[in-house]
Amino acid sequence: MTGTELSVISTIAIVLLIGIVKKNAIMMVDFALVAEREHKLPPLEAIREACLVRFRPIMMTSMVAIFAALPLAIGFGTGSELRRPLGIAMIGGLIVSQSLTLLSTPAIYLLFARLSERRRKRKEERRAKLAAT
DSSP, X not given: OOSOOOOHHHHHHHHHHHHHHHHHHXXXXXXXXXXXXXXXXXXXXXXXXXXXXXXXXXXXXXXXXXXXXXXXXXOOSTTHHHHHHHHHHHHHHXXXXXXXXXXXXXXXXXXXXXHHHHHHHHHHHHHHHHHHO
16 A cells, blocks of 8 residues: 555554564453452453453553554665665564454354353253253
């Protein structure tokens, strides 16, 4: 979109993005699991609470990284052609990936919660059948 090549430097930015985005998703899921276990919340309430509580720290992390990459993306002078792809990849990648992560993590969490509930019910049914025979 910006006309820059996918170089080694921009690939480094992508690796950096993976770390930031996955850390935020893990923190959200961890918060939801704690809410489920300790506060006895159902999965929907737990992930909703996690989204509300973790949203500001996630946005703060993203905004700091975006503002840190801004001078790289718009920089001029010697060596700017090397640093510019790093800044562009960080800024664009953070905007897109954080948006997708904030939308997809709760949905995937609820999907896995429902799957585990079904699996638990099937195990209980099998145990009940074995105990009855």
